[in-house]
Amino acid sequence: MDSLDTIVQTLELKPHPEGGYYKETYRSEGVISKDCLPQVFQDQRHYCTGIYYLLKSDDFSAFHKINQDEMWHFYMGDALELTMISEDGALSTVMIGNDILNGQVPQFVVPKNYWFAAKISKPNSFSFLGCTVAPGFDFRDFTLASCKSLTELFPQHETVIKSLTR
Template identity: 40%
Template structure:
């Protein structure tokens, strides 16, 4: 597989990225001024948010879920695998990458609200810069990291992958 090397340290500095609780580095780049209210709820929130997200140095995005749909966009570097577990335990892996160079990659992928997901560079030595757009907008109050052991118990058929991409140190 052809690698597209990026300078992770330079990107972290240039883009003003900070460590993310799930692993990797991020910076929010957009928060809509318009607000929406979910059906059957009274609290309003930004209609949409967007971030830069960088995985490098063997880090991964640990299993987590949010209450909104999230669209992942590939920008630069090596392909990244976004693993998604739906409520029925079906596993889908989206490989984000430069689809013009890597035939098995796509430029965008969607994780539906409430699905558990984790991400890693396809090549553990790689680095990948992606973007994530969330609608309705992301709020840390709706961010849930998987409790250790909980997903392995619920989805034993995916135990190895779940354990490998558990919490970050």
């Protein structure tokens, strides 16, 4: 068993539908009532949730979006290349890592409703991060993109969409 398998096993990470591995590490006790949330939320949500997230370089996190902002925190490994498409179609990329002097950021927030995907550029490596979501994450807030539907929305980004959808 290699060290990545040991991390996955030790932290009890499980496969994530978007790719990679995750484990919920925090879910606040307090909740926000449905009446106090925007209409996009079907029910109450916890104040906040947090997960561990591990992505290996032979995999990718496929384009998806959620109804909340998502804050990423870098822990260890190689930088994660996060690609986003805003609601108006602007494409951007950020490197989440610890090489701050070369433009990487150790923490980054993906705005709600942005489509986003991630990969590791360095072969035979991984990124281990955490994600915090508020109001708290629920899989009802998660939409995994199909290549066809996302390309129809943003045909100008067809190449990157094809490379980061399943």
